[in-house]
Amino acid sequence: MADSRPPAKPMTYAGAGVDIDAGDRMVNLIEHHMRRTYGPRVLGKHGAFAGCFRLDFNERLFQRNYRDPVLVSCTDGVGTKVKLAAQMNIHDTVGQDLVAMNVNDLIVQGAEPLFFLDYIGIHKLTPELAAAIVKGVADGCELAGCALLGGETAEMPDVYAEGDFDLAGFAVGVCEMNRMIDGSRTEPGDVILGLASSGVHSNGYSLVRAVIKEAGLDLNKVYDELETDEPLGRVLLEPTRIYAKSVVSTLRHYTVKQVVSAMSHITGGGMVDNIPRTLGDTLDAVIDRKSWDVPPIFKLLQQRGNVEEDEMLRVFNMGVGYILTVRPYFAEAIADRLAKAGETVYRLGELVPGSGEVKFR
Incomplete structure (x- = not known):
C-alpha cells in the first residue's frame, strides 16, 4: 500500500x-x-x-x-x-x-x-x-x-x-x-476611405516570428530597410492605432444624414477577408493597389521571409488599419474631417456590382 x-x-x-x-x-x-x-x-x-x-x-x-x-x-x-x-x-x-x-x-x-x-x-x-x-x-x-x-x-x-x-x-x-452601421446600406459608387495603420498592429505575429527565425533577423538590430533608427523589435511592438475618437466624432457630426454606409477593422485576414464582412453578396470592393503607402516593415517581412504578395494581403493590414465606406458626395468632407482629427486618409477605391469580393487593380 x-x-x-x-x-x-x-x-x-x-x-x-x-x-x-x-x-x-x-x-x-x-x-x-x-x-x-x-x-x-x-x-x-x-x-x-x-x-x-x-x-x-x-x-x-x-x-x-x-x-x-x-x-x-x-x-x-x-x-x-x-x-x-x-x-x-x-x-x-x-x-x-x-x-x-x-x-x-x-x-x-x-x-x-x-x-x-x-x-x-x-x-x-x-x-x-x-x-x-x-x-x-x-x-x-x-x-x-x-x-x-x-x-x-x-x-x-x-x-x-x-x-x-x-x-x-x-x-x-x-x-x-x-x-447602427452594419453594411446593409452599401450601394454601388460608395467611396472606400482607408485610415493608415501604425504598423503591423496585432495580427499575423505567428508569421512575423517565423520570418524572424527563418531569416535569422535580430530584434535588437537597426535595419536600413525600415528607414528608422529604431531596432526591429521596437518597430514590431509599435502599438495598434486606436481610431475610436476620430471615427466617433466624425459619425457624431452627421446627426441626420447617414453618410457612412459601412466600416471595417482590418485585422487578421487583411482587407481581403474583412471588407467583405460588410458587403453582402451583390457588391465588390475595387481597390487601387497604388492608392496608399505600404510601411517599410511589411516590405522587410515580405522580402526576408519570401512571402507571396497574396499571402501578405491576406494576413496583414499592409498599412491600412481601418476602412470607411461612404457616400460619394460626402467623401471629401469626411476625409478632411478625419485628417483634422489626426488620421492619415487614403481614397482607396469604390464599390461596384459584384459578388462580395475585394478586387485589387
Whole structure:
C-alpha cells in the first residue's frame, strides 16, 4: 500500500507557485492608472468585486443622450505579439494593443466605447510587470475615451511557461438603434476611405516570428530597410492605432444624414477577408493597389521571409488599419474631417456590382 504520510513541511499557496501578497501589491500599483481613465459615470471604489458604470439617460453624463440605446460588446486578445513583448522585455505597449483590438471592432457598429476590462494570465506574478501592462491598457483607454473599469490577473505556473503571459480584453459601448452601421446600406459608387495603420498592429505575429527565425533577423538590430533608427523589435511592438475618437466624432457630426454606409477593422485576414464582412453578396470592393503607402516593415517581412504578395494581403493590414465606406458626395468632407482629427486618409477605391469580393487593380 502506498505511503500517504503528509509532507514534512506545511504546504502554502506561495509554495505551490501563487503569491497572494504580490497580487495585493499589484492592485495598489495599478490604482492610479485605472483612476486616470475614470469619468463621472464610474461609480464604486477601487478593489471592489465588480466595477460599476452609470447609465442615466436623463443627465448629461454621456457626450450625447440616446433615445433608443443599444449596448455593443466584444472581446479579443493580442495573439502571439505577447511572445515578442516577453522576448524584448517590453511590457507597456501590448496593453494599448489589447484596447485597440476591442474598441476598433466596437466602433465598426457605430458605437461609442464606454468601458473596458482586462485579463492577464501569467506564469509568475511580478507586480511591476503587471503594472506596466495595465499602464498600457490605461493609455489605450484614454486614447479611446473609455474607462478601465476592472480586470483580473491569474497567476498559473502550471499553465504558462516561465516568462510567458497572455492577455484578453472585453469592451462595452453604446449606439443609437437607428444609427447602427452594419453594411446593409452599401450601394454601388460608395467611396472606400482607408485610415493608415501604425504598423503591423496585432495580427499575423505567428508569421512575423517565423520570418524572424527563418531569416535569422535580430530584434535588437537597426535595419536600413525600415528607414528608422529604431531596432526591429521596437518597430514590431509599435502599438495598434486606436481610431475610436476620430471615427466617433466624425459619425457624431452627421446627426441626420447617414453618410457612412459601412466600416471595417482590418485585422487578421487583411482587407481581403474583412471588407467583405460588410458587403453582402451583390457588391465588390475595387481597390487601387497604388492608392496608399505600404510601411517599410511589411516590405522587410515580405522580402526576408519570401512571402507571396497574396499571402501578405491576406494576413496583414499592409498599412491600412481601418476602412470607411461612404457616400460619394460626402467623401471629401469626411476625409478632411478625419485628417483634422489626426488620421492619415487614403481614397482607396469604390464599390461596384459584384459578388462580395475585394478586387485589387
